Amino acid sequence: MTASEITDAPAPAPAGDPENLAGRLNQLRAAVLGANDGIVSVAAVVVGVAGATAQIGPILTAGAAAVIGGAVSMALGEYVSVSSQRDALLDRRAKGHAVDDEELVSAWAAAGASFAAFFIGAILPMAAILLPPASVRIPVTFAATLLALAITGAVAAGIGGGSKLRAAMRVVIGGALALAVTFLVGSLLGSQGVI
Template sequence: MTGTGSEAWHEDEPHRADVAARLNWLRAGILGANDGIVSVAAIVVGVAGATAGTGAVLTAGVAALVGGAVSMALGEYVSVSSQRDSQRALIAKERAELAEQPEEELAELTALYEQKGLTADTARRVAEELTGQDVLAAHLSAELNIDENEIVSPWHAAFASAVSFAIGAVLPLVGILLPPAAWRVPVTFVVVLVALAVTGALGARIGGGSKRRAGLRVVIGGALALAFTFLVGRLLGASGVA
């Protein structure tokens, strides 16, 4: 550590209040891209196993991209809307409690800081100082770990989810449509597995886990998904069903 007071942070450590939220959004984006890669790749490889027709593969791939992106956006919107409503209800409840029983709330805040290891006198002093600055923010942070200014947006979540899915889905579409028919499936396998290895490693880096283990995990899962769908497509194509 260098410096004193507010300058005493480690330069390589994040201390912003919204770091956790930003990491969660980034992690969600990577997971959305993974979903787009695997789900669309599995569909186009399955169709390619049944027919060599470019039109059928393109139709299935675009339909999977659009349908998947819309589905991801809707799911994220509903989920985050529920989270936002819950946060707003908790904030309203806390604001009402502070207005109706301020002394009890101050005692509660003091007790929370005592539980964190502060002495009774220090905890009381900290609680009083924070109350004097912004009483609602102090209680939301200590009691509920909520920041009133960082309420989640369902629209942002829906947009981010749809975009990340679509970006991931483009990769297998390019891999299956650009090469000659005989090379479509092998090229798509390579493109998808490389992309999954990268996203798996990025996810592990964000979470602080093993990049090799995470990358290997998603690569194996993606390879199995592609192999099974290709086999199903080939069997259906050979049987004359498709």
């Protein structure tokens, strides 16, 4: 290796490189938000069905469909988004523009992380609706979901440097609204004999 090749070689990124840190924090925030989506969307589905019927079969079926469908949807959305971004970056590189290899994120890795985050978040409302006795299923699910949303909201705000209390309140209010509406709709459908 010549002296000019040594001086022209890019220096390895230092361990505390702010760009690397920003990328990792962005991935962590995306994972927290993916878990948040798993929590609230699956909780809304199972609470809505539980509002219509106390039978565990329909609740389990709807919940399982929401977990799998939601996780696949999140993964597919992330895959398409990251693939499009990667294609644009590769096109820029082909046109002679400098593109940092760290910007070329793996679409498959992003999709897998999104699937896992949603799936992990969805476990909580599924356990909360399936494990307790029928008489307390709905209040337990409401409480567990809202507590988990408060935690994920605060964590996401902490990562982004925002107000943890304000962020927690936003997601708790939004989650409570989603649960209340789906429970009301399920109760109305159940009272009309739809289920």
